[in-house]
Amino acid sequence: MRLATFNLLHGRSLTDGLVDPDRLTAAVTALDADVLALQEVDRDQTRSGKLDLTALAARALHADHHRFAAAVVGTPGEQFRPLTHDDDGHGEPLYGIGLISRHPVSSWQVTRLRAAPVRSPIYAPGPGGGLILLRDEPRVVLAAVLDTPHGPLTVAATHLSFVPGWNVWQLRRVIRALRALPAPRILLGDLNLPAGPAAALTRWRPLARRPTYPAGQPRVQLDHILADRHALDRLPPVTAVHTPLATISDHRPLVVDLG
Numbered sequence: 018m019r020l021a022t023f024n025l026l027h028g029r030s031l032t033d034g035l036v037d038p039d040r041l042t043a044a045v046t047a048l049d050a051d052v053l054a055l056q057e058v059d060r061d062q063t064r065s066g067k068l069d070l071t072a073l074a075a076r077a078l079h080a081d082h083h084r085f086a087a088a089v090v091g092t093p094g095e096q097f098r099p100l101t102h103d104d105d106g107h108g109e110p111l112y113g114i115g116l117i118s119r120h121p122v123s124s125w126q127v128t129r130l131r132a133a134p135v136r137s138p139i140y141a142p143g144p145g146g147g148l149i150l151l152r153d154e155p156r157v158v159l160a161a162v163l164d165t166p167h168g169p170l171t172v173a174a175t176h177l178s179f180v181p182g183w184n185v186w187q188l189r190r191v192i193r194a195l196r197a198l199p200a201p202r203i204l205l206g207d208l209n210l211p212a213g214p215a216a217a218l219t220r221w222r223p224l225a226r227r228p229t230y231p232a233g234q235p236r237v238q239l240d241h242i243l244a245d246r247h248a249l250d251r252l253p254p255v256t257a258v259h260t261p262l263a264t265i266s267d268h269r270p271l272v273v274d275l276g
Contacts (some may be wrong), residue, residue, distance in 0.1 A: 055070070
């Protein structure tokens with residue numbers, strides 16, 4: 018089984034600033050993941066050609082089971098509002114996370130996390146980027162219980178706040194929510210925390226320790242695949258870890274092979 022997490026930067030290339038569906042398809046196809054968590058995902062956004070990026074990635078992997086979970090209605094960094102309910106924003110631009118599986122999904126669960134109450138400085142990559150004072154947006158956790166050859170498996174995707182301290186509070190809430198779902202459990206995503214704090218705060222085992230950001234010359238691991246130590250022995254061992262350079266995004270995907 019191959020697990021992967023990838024912060025897409027809504028499919029944008031740092032070279033030309035464009036979103037090309039063929040380029041995104043090629044990048045996801047190359048991962049060949051059985052389970053793929055996606056962050057910074059657009060749906061119906063002008064900047065990404067009104068595409069449904071989760072569905073596009075699922076087609077690239079020939080995966081029948083996928084779901085997009087919006088965190089906000091609108092465009093982060095411009096104008097957006099929190100969702101008022103899960104079906105809010107129909108016909109409007111949406112931004113959030115995605116989870117894709119080649120294995121059947123028996124149930125889905127969405128957990129919503131409040132935005133930090135303060136603005137925080139963040140570096141925006143690419144042409145016209147730089148240090149900007151950014152308003153945080155609400156976050157979301159998308160979990161699925163899979164029917165795999167190794168038995169039931171809970172996997173979850175998330176993208177936590179860039180605001181220091183607030184992401185710690187969010188991560189603790191994520192772990193509490195996932196413990197209500199069947200073990201074994203795996204959390205995939207951009208936690209906006211380095212490897213040491215992510216492992217210490219969750220007490221879950223990192224399945225990979227590799228820097229993933231920035232993409233060109235990675236120095237820090239912001240993207241993680243963590244496994245709950247409870248029922249960890251039911252998972253196959255890690256046999257390989259990859260952080261391939263993609264033609265899109267300012268993050269590298271993190272890929273883990275089990276068994």
